[in-house]
Amino acid sequence: MTGIFGNSALLQTDINLILQVIMVIVIVIGLVYKSKRKFKRHGELMGIAVVLHILSLFAVMLPSFNDGYDYFTTATSDLGVQTTWIHAAPGATAMILGIVLVATWALRPTNIAACSKKKRLMDITTLLWSISLIFGIATYILFYV
Ligand code: HEM
Numbered sequence: 001m002t003g004i005f006g007n008s009a010l011l012q013t014d015i016n017l018i019l020q021v022i023m024v025i026v027i028v029i030g031l032v033y034k035s036k037r038k039f040k041r042h043g044e045l046m047g048i049a050v051v052l053h054i055l056s057l058f059a060v061m062l063p064s065f066n067d068g069y070d071y072f073t074t075a076t077s078d079l080g081v082q083t084t085w086i087h088a089a090p091g092a093t094a095m096i097l098g099i100v101l102v103a104t105w106a107l108r109p110t111n112i113a114a115c116s117k118k119k120r121l122m123d124i125t126t127l128l129w130s131i132s133l134i135f136g137i138a139t140y141i142l143f144y145v
Pocket residue numbers: 034039040042043044046047050097098099101102105112115116117119120122123125126
């Protein structure tokens with residue numbers, strides 16, 4: 001099915017791009033709440049971003065990766081393939097870390113102090129996620145624009 005932006009990308013690819021941009025916005029708003037010390041709202045927004053990340057992985061990115069597996073593992077001199085890997089590896093790691101952060105909070109939601117102790121892990125998660133989002137958008141541009 002043809003996409004939204006009038007290039008060669010499929011509809012699901014464009015929806016995935018929009019999801020990635022929404023995730024950036026949700027993460028930034030989550031960080032704003034963190035700096036206002038509204039930690040519950042911060043945790044909730046990061047939880048929403050993690051759920052969006054899981055949805056986009058299983059609905060679009062994994063199927064697309066499986067379809068192109070041979071290309072992604074052989075055409076390693078292609079710039080689009082290189083950006084795909086720099087998007088995928090930190091993205092997968094950030095997703096696992098995000099699930100751990102949100103799930104441990106969900107088990108004991110009143111214990112914000114326990115979240116606070118994981119702030120270095122949150123820094124690493126944010127860094128990896130940012131790298132992944134930037135390279136995800138770069139991959140879209142290289143393949144379709
Ligand atoms: C994907 C999940 C998350 C990401 C990416 C994330 C990101 C961040 C970042 C970048 C910081 C700043 C750390 C620093 O000051 O060096 C932070 C602080 C904080 N976050 Fe999160 N966070 C996540 C989930 C959560 C959850 C589930 C909670 C639980 C309510 C939470 C509670 C806090 C608290 C309390 C702080 C302040 C720590 C302090 O200054 O003592 N975060 N987070």
